[in-house]
Amino acid sequence: MLIPNEKRILTLLARNGRLSKRDIERLSGLGWATVVKLVSRLEKEGYIQRGGILERPSIGGVKPESYILSKRHPLAVGIDVEYTTTRIYLTNLMLEELASRQVSTPKLGTLESAVDFLENLYRSFGKETLLPHEAIAGIGVGFPTWLVPSGFDTFGLIEAELGKRLQVSVRVDNNVRAYTSFKHASDKANNNFILVTIRSGIGVGIVLNGKLYRGAEGKAGEISHFVIVRKGGELCRCGKRGCLETVVNQNVLVEEYLKRKGLRDTDTPMQKVFTEASGGDCDAQEILDGAARNLAYALSALILSININRVYLAGHFGASGQVFCQKVEEYLNELVYPHSSISIQYEDIVDSAFPLGAAMMILQDFCDFSIK
Structure with a gap:
């Protein structure tokens, strides 16, 4: 088990890449003797390795040896x-x-x-x-x-x-x-945001003050089971009827589009619905407008509760994704505080994340x- 100062050194290397012992001393606030001891131990245990000579002078004019994270441990x-x-x-x-x-x-x-x-x-x-x-x-x-x-x-x-x-x-x-954890680690600017993903279901992750927020029972952000259709709604996986997830997910949106067009192409990607809407297709526009309104309605309760104004919406929407986000943003700003400014930014889902x-x-x- 690593001690806190060893973890601190690994964190610095993860954030900065190659560092010399003097760099680690300066960035960590640890004493020189402590840095030398811990770097030696981390290298011996395989957590770090030597990364070559840094092309800049050090104390005494000697170019310093650098250290990098090991690719194979842990x-x-x-x-x-x-x-x-x-x-x-x-x-x-x-x-x-x-x-x-x-x-x-x-x-x-x-x-x-x-x-x-x-x-x-x-x-x-x-x-x-x-x-x-x-x-x-x-x-x-x-x-x-x-x-x-x-x-x-x-x-x-x-x-x-x-x-x-x-x-x-x-x-x-x-x-x-x-x-959301991966998004937060790779995004160095934002410590307060909501991430919404739309795949075969709707998922939400929340970062508050730089920490992933789970809630008392790990259920924070479950707006996918916010009831939208009060009567006659479709049965949801959770056992209720009319949840947001039953009316807004990539499968439902594509199925509704194909139904309106009298088509049975099961391989139609969700991106096509967004492309057709941007091209002026009234059916596609109406479907996405309804989805934006329902999503905004569920999101508004969450935003009003925790006072976050930055939302990332991730999906496989293609180039028209930001247009959909703007529609969600318009509905949201009608539902939350007066004079609020909610920003919704689209990004393509990165499956590896x-x-x-x-x-x-x-x-x-x-x-x-x-x-x-």
């Missing part, structure tokens, strides 16, 4: 389980993609079937990559809340059972919170990714 596995697709990544403290694999997510009706799936996926991935199990610091899993009936209770149960079977540290959280964010749940024991 290693973590991140798994993103989505309703249709599962991705598994091997990564390090630099969050590099060292190996990856994508498979279809089977129907997981029970906790046991979910753990069986994750165990088999991890073992087969290890065989493919020739990865020694003992080299893995742990496994982080991003998991949809309602993929199996036990909902939020699933996370702790998977951690315990999968960890027992594999004899390795396992941490499980909602997959969108994993994505889900498993890499999951791996960060393990790697945070070695590096503080929240430090800007």
Whole structure:
């Protein structure tokens, strides 16, 4: 187990790249003797390695030796389980993609079937990559809340059972919170924001004062189960009817568009709906306007509660994504405080951010990714 000052040094190297001992002394505030001792120990244990001579003078005119993070220690596995697709990544403290694999997510009706799936996926991935199990610091899993009936209770149960079977540290959280962690680590400007993803469901991650906010029971931001349709709504995965997720997700929007057009093309991407709306298609415009209004209605309650004015909306919308965000923004500014200015920024979903964010749940024991 690392001591806090060792973790501080690894964090500095993760943020700054190559550093000399004098750089580490200056940036960490640690004494010279402490830096020399800890750098030597971290190098011996394989956490860092020498990165070559820095082309700048040091004390006495001697060019200093630099240090960088090791690419092979510690290693973590991140798994993103989505309703249709599962991705598994091997990564390090630099969050590099060292190996990856994508498979279809089977129907997981029970906790046991979910753990069986994750165990088999991890073992087969290890065989493919020739990865020694003992080299893995742990496994982080991003998991949809309602993929199996036990909902939020699933996370702790998977951690315990999968960890027992594999004899390795396992941490499980909602997959969108994993994505949000990666977003926060890579975005050095913002310490307060809401991230909304629209895939086959709607996910929300919240960062408050530089920290990922989960709430008292890990349920913070679950606007996907905010009831929009009061009567006659579709049955949701959570067991209620008319939840936001039943009227706003990429599958529902595409299905509604195809229905209006009398088409049956099951391979139509959601991006086409946005493209057609931008081109003046009235059906597509009406569908997206309704989606923007419903999303804004659910988001307004969250924004009014925690007073955040920056929202990132991520999806596979293509070049027209920001136009949709502007519509959501218009509705939101009608619903929240007078004279408020809510900013909604679109970004394409980066699929790798889900498993890499999951791996960060393990790697945070070695590096503080929240430090800007």
